[in-house]
Amino acid sequence: MKGKPAMGVKIRLQKVSFRYGTRFVFQEVSVEFHEHELAVIVGPSGQGKSTLLMCLNRLWEEIPGARMEGEVWITLDGRPRCVSDPSFPATTLRRRVAMVFQTPNPLPMTIFNNVAFPHKLMGVRDRKTLEETVRKALAKAYLWDEVKDRLHEDARHLSGGQQQRLCIARALSLDPEVVLLDEPTSSLDEKAARVIENLLLDLKRRLTVIVVSHSTDQVRRLADRVFRLQEGRLFLDRPLADYLSL
Amino acid sequence: MKPSGRFFVLKIWAAGCALAVVSGAGLVVGFVIRRGAPALRPSLLFGAAPPWHAVFGNVPVFDGLWPAVLGTVSVVLLAVGFAVPLGLAAGIYLAEFARGRTKQMLSVAFDILAGIPSIVIGLFGFSLSLTLHRFVSPRIGPCLVLSAFCLGILVLPYLIRAVQSALEGLPLSLRLTALSLGAHRVQNLRYVLLPSSLNAIATGVILAIGRCAEDTAVILLTGAVALAGKPRSLLENFEALPFYIYYVSSQYTSAEELERGFGAAIILLAISLGLYLIALSIRHRIGRQAFYGR
Numbered sequence: 134m135k136g137k138p139a140m141g142v143k144i145r146l147q148k149v150s151f152r153y154g155t156r157f158v159f160q161e162v163s164v165e166f167h168e169h170e171l172a173v174i175v176g177p178s179g180q181g182k183s184t185l186l187m188c189l190n191r192l193w194e195e196i197p198g199a200r201m202e203g204e205v206w207i208t209l210d211g212r213p214r215c216v217s218d219p220s221f222p223a224t225t226l227r228r229r230v231a232m233v234f235q236t237p238n239p240l241p242m243t244i245f246n247n248v249a250f251p252h253k254l255m256g257v258r259d260r261k262t263l264e265e266t267v268r269k270a271l272a273k274a275y276l277w278d279e280v281k282d283r284l285h286e287d288a289r290h291l292s293g294g295q296q297q298r299l300c301i302a303r304a305l306s307l308d309p310e311v312v313l314l315d316e317p318t319s320s321l322d323e324k325a326a327r328v329i330e331n332l333l334l335d336l337k338r339r340l341t342v343i344v345v346s347h348s349t350d351q352v353r354r355l356a357d358r359v360f361r362l363q364e365g366r367l368f369l370d371r372p373l374a375d376y377l378s379l
Numbered sequence: 380m381k382p383s384g385r386f387f388v389l390k391i392w393a394a395g396c397a398l399a400v401v402s403g404a405g406l407v408v409g410f411v412i413r414r415g416a417p418a419l420r421p422s423l424l425f426g427a428a429p430p431w432h433a434v435f436g437n438v439p440v441f442d443g444l445w446p447a448v449l450g451t452v453s454v455v456l457l458a459v460g461f462a463v464p465l466g467l468a469a470g471i472y473l474a475e476f477a478r479g480r481t482k483q484m485l486s487v488a489f490d491i492l493a494g495i496p497s498i499v500i501g502l503f504g505f506s507l508s509l510t511l512h513r514f515v516s517p518r519i520g521p522c523l524v525l526s527a528f529c530l531g532i533l534v535l536p537y538l539i540r541a542v543q544s545a546l547e548g549l550p551l552s553l554r555l556t557a558l559s560l561g562a563h564r565v566q567n568l569r570y571v572l573l574p575s576s577l578n579a580i581a582t583g584v585i586l587a588i589g590r591c592a593e594d595t596a597v598i599l600l601t602g603a604v605a606l607a608g609k610p611r612s613l614l615e616n617f618e619a620l621p622f623y624i625y626y627v628s629s630q631y632t633s634a635e636e637l638e639r640g641f642g643a644a645i646i647l648l649a650i651s652l653g654l655y656l657i658a659l660s661i662r663h664r665i666g667r668q669a670f671y672g673r
Contacts, residue, residue: 195558196551197478228561238556240571251560254570303560 138206138213143168143311143341144189149203149217151184151193158184159365161203168208171337173352174345175370176362182345183235185362186313189343190230191216191223209310228255231304235316237296239288239303244271244280247288248303270306274298275332294325301332312336314344318351330354408648415641423642424448439608444643446609450523450617451650453610454598455591457527462535463584469535470542470580475568493536501600504529508601524613526602533597534587541583545576574666581662588654592647595621620647 138145144166151158158181166172174182187193188201205217209229216226228251239247248267249257257263267284271277276298280291288299297317304312314333318326333355336342346352352359359370380388425433426442433440440446473485504525511519549572557567573580595603603622610617620643627640 190559192555192559195555195564224561224563227559232559234552234555234559236552238552240556241575250557250570251562254557254560254562254566307561 138165138208141168142166143170143208144343145204145206146188147204147206149188149201149205151181151188151199151201153196153200154198157365159362159367162362162367164360164367166341166343167357168341169337169339170357171333171342171344171355172358172360173356174343174360174362174367175347175352178347180362180364182362183315185367186232186315186343186345188217189311189313190227190232192227192232194223207311228307229309230311230313231307231309232313233297233300233304233315233317236320237293237300239291239296239299242288243285244288244291244299245284247299248306251303251307266306270302271299273305274302275328276302292325294321294328297321297325297329298332301329305336309340311341311343314342316345316347319347326351411641411644411648415638415643415645418635418638418642419645423639424646444620444623444639444646446607447618447620447623447643448646448650450603450607450610450619451592451621451647452654454523454527454530454602454617454619455588455650455654457524457613458530458534458591459584459588461527462531462538462587465531466535466538466583466587467542467580469539471546471568471573473539473543474546475564475572489536489539492532493540496596497533497594498596498600500529500533501597503532504597504601519614521600521602521616522612522614523602523610523617526598526617526619529597529601530591530594533594534590537590538583538587541586542576542580545579545583546572548579549575577662577666581658585655585658588658589651592651592654593621595625598622599625620644620650 142165146162146164148161148163150160150162162185174185176182184193184199187196188205189207193199193201201217203217204215206213207216207226207230208214209216214221216230240250242250245267246253248270249263252263252266257266268277268281271280276295279295280299288296291299297320301312301314301317317333318329321329330351333342333344337357344351344355346355360367361370421430422443424430424440424443424445426440428438428440428443432438433443433445469485469489473482473489477485505521508519508521508525553571553575554567557571558564562570598619599622602616603619604616605618605623605626607616607618624640624643624647627636627643631637631640
């Protein structure tokens with residue numbers, strides 16, 4: 134397993150090591166994620182699962198003292214790209230490899246402006262284009278019907294589950310090819326979590342989805358493959374059938 | 380004592396301290412208002428001049444505080460106008476860009492600056508005016524712009540620290556939100572981090588306004604005089620309310636004159652309150668523009 138990913142492989146991590154200062158989080162992780170796959174990463178807390186996600190969109194670069202070694206290849210627009218190379222623009226990468234965090238993080242703006250925000254950053258000013266983008270993204274996240282009459286209300290007034298779907302809508306509005314989700318349902322109740330799980334199952338038909346999860350039930354319901362990150366190593370976990378029989 | 384009992388004692392003690400602070404401030408303001416209220420007449424501000432002509436015309440005010448009001452507002456606005464952009468930029472640099480030794484050294488330097496007594500900054504301003512007078516132009520001496528510059532230096536470290544701690548106090552999740560959506564660092568700062576810190580930054584600016592409005596030591600040595608009339612130019616002396624209050628309270632010859640000093644204190648409090656409300660309204664407008672602007 135070396136260099137560019139093969140056909141059908143969306144993401145390839147090659148000997149990726151990560152450390153904060155002198156403390157290694159994981160070392161020489163090599164793994165492949167496939168197109169249209171929903172991969173779940175499990176493992177004890179504090180082992181670097183969130184950090185591993187941040188290696189895929191280079192968000193780790195914003196954390197003081199963090200260092201990554203190794204290569205990350207992602208197939209974007211049909212072309213394998215070494216996205217860990219500093220010459221690949223991080224802003225472009227993060228629009229194509231979207232991320233949703235553990236706690237819903239709507240910006241202190243209206244619902245509309247939250248979804249339109251990344252597009253405004255790219256210089257889109259046309260009101261009609263923005264309205265269409267916002268409508269489509271909210272529909273993709275199963276949220277349009279619930280908020281279409283209150284688009285100009287503060288997004289922080291939505292319920293936790295709605296806020297998280299808003300964050301997913303915001304990420305999807307950029308038309309990404311990969312979506313990374315860091316325990317996206319851990320702060321939600323069962324019902325809200327189920328809505329998001331259904332949404333993820335729908336998303337994997339179009340995208341590659343990587344989810345960090347702590348819930349065995351969720352793994353059973355969602356995962357195509359399960360990876361375990363433990364003691365600085367990432368490995369394919371027990372066969373999925375074992376989870377299904379749990 | 381049980382933990383619940385200790386918590387109760389702590390709560391009572393904390394509430395008592397908060398109440399004592401509010402009562403102390405209320406007592407001072409109440410005392411000033413009680414002593415100064417009888418002096419609050421148009422003649423306190425405008426003397427014998429007709430108010431309308433004094434404000435909008437060119438009628439000079441000889442025995443009123445109107446020139447001192449204009450002088451105080453001018454020096455505060457100039458000082459804050461000089462210090463806020465500089466403090467904002469330096470605070471952003473410390474919080475977002477400076478790392479390691481540079482950050483440590485700058486932090487120490489700003490802490491030292493914050494600890495310098497205002498009379499020393501006044502002396503620095505006075506020496507600066509002498510130097511400029513000697514080497515640049517004999518027209519330059521203690522004046523309005525020099526006072527504003529020195530007051531700006533006085534409040535700069537507070538502003539820098541306010542901006543720095545506001546930015547550094549933002550949670551990592553908020554810092555990463557816009558970046559994860561493809562924003563670059565300047566966009567993140569402009570659209571997320573600064574608007575999210577507005578409250579804390581505005582508090583710093585409001586404290587700076589208050590400090591500029593009340594300080595006497597700096598202006599005493601750098602440009603404030605007793606009888607200068609309305610401020611006519613940046614390079615001339617000016618009158619200021621804190622200087623008048625200091626002057627009257629130390630040299631009053633009659634009870635009526637002291638009463639006018641208290642009246643001046645009420646006007647100074649009202650100016651501070653007015654500037655505070657303006658700062659709040661600017662913060663509110665910027666906040667709405669940043670978060671809800673289309």
